[in-house]
Amino acid sequence: MKPSYLPNEVLEVFKERLDRPDTDATAVVSPGAYKDSTSWGQYDLSVSNFLSTIKGVSDVPLLYVIRKDRADSTPFSSDTEVLVNSAPLTGEFFKADLAKASQILKGFILGTPAWAWIKELDRATCTRKSMTRRRL
Secondary structure: OOOOOOOHHHHHHHHHHHHOOOOOOOOOOOOOOOOOOOOHHHHHHHHHHHHOOOEOOOOOEHHHHHOOOOOOOOOOOOHHHHHHHHOOOOHHHHHHHHHHHHHHHHHHHOOOOOHHHHHHHHHHOOHHHHHHHHHO
């Protein structure tokens, strides 16, 4: 099922809501380097959580770059989830965000057992394919 993207006006409303200060915000800890003893599923969640705190070029959390395809039509639970799942995976903003997310991910897994899984995709800076491949 092809995702339907939200009009720019709607995305702007969500972005404004996300820009409001959060008085209950807590610092998100970097997932650090992947360790062989760390299960990939748990590490994937840590990386996803970390990327959800970093905004890309268009103020959408970088998590959208590695988002999982939604198989169902359950409603989104937050404004952030709407933004992440509605951001297009094409265009110049996506390319810039992909490069940034790739650099972050590479920093976490370079020289670890996970690097062997995705190193051949590194030249294309294709973090989305890398994360999908590792999730299998």
